[in-house]
Amino acid sequence: MTALPVLPLDPPDAEPRRGIAPRHLADLDPAARRAALVELGEPAYRADQLSTHYFGRLVRDPAAMTDLPAAARDRVATALLPRLLTPVRELACDGGDTRKTLWRLHDGALVESVLMGYPDRATVCVSSQAGCGMGCPFCATGQAGLTRNLSTAEIVDQVVWFASVAAAGALPGSPRRLSHVVFMGMGEPLANYARVVEAVRRLTDPAPGGLGLSQRHVTVSTVGLVPAIDNLAGEGLPVTLALSLHAPDDELRDELVPVNTRWKVAEALDAAHRYYETTGRRVSIEYALIRDVNDHYWRADLLGRLLSARGRGWVHVNPIPLNPTPGSRWTASDPAVQDDFVDRLRRHGVPTTVRDTRGREIDGACGQLAAVSAP
Numbered sequence: 042m043t044a045l046p047v048l049p050l051d052p053p054d055a056e057p058r059r060g061i062a063p064r065h066l067a068d069l070d071p072a073a074r075r076a077a078l079v080e081l082g083e084p085a086y087r088a089d090q091l092s093t094h095y096f097g098r099l100v101r102d103p104a105a106m107t108d109l110p111a112a113a114r115d116r117v118a119t120a121l122l123p124r125l126l127t128p129v130r131e132l133a134c135d136g137g138d139t140r141k142t143l144w145r146l147h148d149g150a151l152v153e154s155v156l157m158g159y160p161d162r163a164t165v166c167v168s169s170q171a172g173c174g175m176g177c178p179f180c181a182t183g184q185a186g187l188t189r190n191l192s193t194a195e196i197v198d199q200v201v202w203f204a205s206v207a208a209a210g211a212l213p214g215s216p217r218r219l220s221h222v223v224f225m226g227m228g229e230p231l232a233n234y235a236r237v238v239e240a241v242r243r244l245t246d247p248a249p250g251g252l253g254l255s256q257r258h259v260t261v262s263t264v265g266l267v268p269a270i271d272n273l274a275g276e277g278l279p280v281t282l283a284l285s286l287h288a289p290d291d292e293l294r295d296e297l298v299p300v301n302t303r304w305k306v307a308e309a310l311d312a313a314h315r316y317y318e319t320t321g322r323r324v325s326i327e328y329a330l331i332r333d334v335n336d337h338y339w340r341a342d343l344l345g346r347l348l349s350a351r352g353r354g355w356v357h358v359n360p361i362p363l364n365p366t367p368g369s370r371w372t373a374s375d376p377a378v379q380d381d382f383v384d385r386l387r388r389h390g391v392p393t394t395v396r397d398t399r400g401r402e403i404d405g406a407c408g409q410l411a412a413v414s415a416p
């Protein structure tokens with residue numbers, strides 16, 4: 042692991058206002074941006090200038106927007122480009138191909154994001170909430186509970202920041218253009234539904250309205266909030282849905298993913314299948330393989346039957362060797378058990394690929410960096 046310089050912590054705000062992030066350009070759609078500029082006494086076209094800087098050139102610092110008159114820069118900096126994210130720790134591993142940043146938000150809340158470079162793409166994993174209220178017992182974030190939802194701009198700004206890091210050539214052997222975003226950091230994205238959907242629009246709207254990423258290169262994960270899955274299917278955003286299942290039977294899933302007591306395995310899978318039918322996007326099933334907890338051969342067979350019974354070609358399973366939380370009793374499955382689990386799913390005709398575990402050395406599982414850095 043290569044530890045990047047640890048940045049000093051600024052003193053926290055004297056009286057942080059929990060829950061309300063300052064308004065930012067990335068919270069607004071293009072029409073609202075123009076209206077905001079007019080409110081500031083600036084011509085409406087400044088909205089396009091600002092958007093071109095932020096989304097097109099990945100410039101987040103108003104001082105660097107030198108084509109704007111100095112007085113206008115100060116006005117818009119205060120009103121529309123407040124600093125949302127302050128890096129607290131930055132770490133790199135995998136030869137520099139994985140870079141993780143822990144951020145402090147305006148009110149002292151901590152979130153983290155990870156940039157991952159591959160030969161054919163650069164992907165950022167973003168947080169959608171500070172903490173998480175879903176309470177999954179094997180997850181560091183779940184142990185700390187929910188602090189608050191992130192604003193649209195707090196989500197988008199994670200991506201813009203890493204897009205500029207990638208553009209500067211920080212990922213050896215990867216494209217410089219950030220191409221993929223996965224909502225798999227801290228939080229349950231669909232519990233912060235409206236802001237996450239807005240963030241997806243900002244990320245995928247063509248520049249200068251947004252970052253211009255392909256909707257097909259955005260993945261939104263969920264533990265299975267069924268009504269929100271159905272709503273997402275109706276948004277006209279063909280993003281990939283990733284359902285974090287982790288168990289095929291209600292008895293175990295009630296324990297591993299407590300929201301299962303509200304929406305059962307069959308309801309979550311039916312909603313995922315409806316999502317596929319509506320959007321045409323193949324659904325990913327995420328399954329953290331936990332030794333002697335959910336990695337039994339009969340659970341692989343049960344999962345294979347449940348998925349193949351709903352049809353072919355609609356789903357793909359990603360078993361993930363669990364990245365253990367320090368001090369936790371949960372640990373990754375034996376490699377031979379993992380191989381057998383994968384083989385069984387494939388024998389049921391279910392495409393299955395073990396997902397890599399980037400960032401293992403830097404507490405890469407969601408919430409772990411925040412967990413070890415919390416005061």
Ligand code: SF4
Nearest residue numbers: 173175177180183228
């Ligand atoms: S696994 Fe995901 S949904 Fe569950 S507590 Fe952790 S962050 Fe929340």
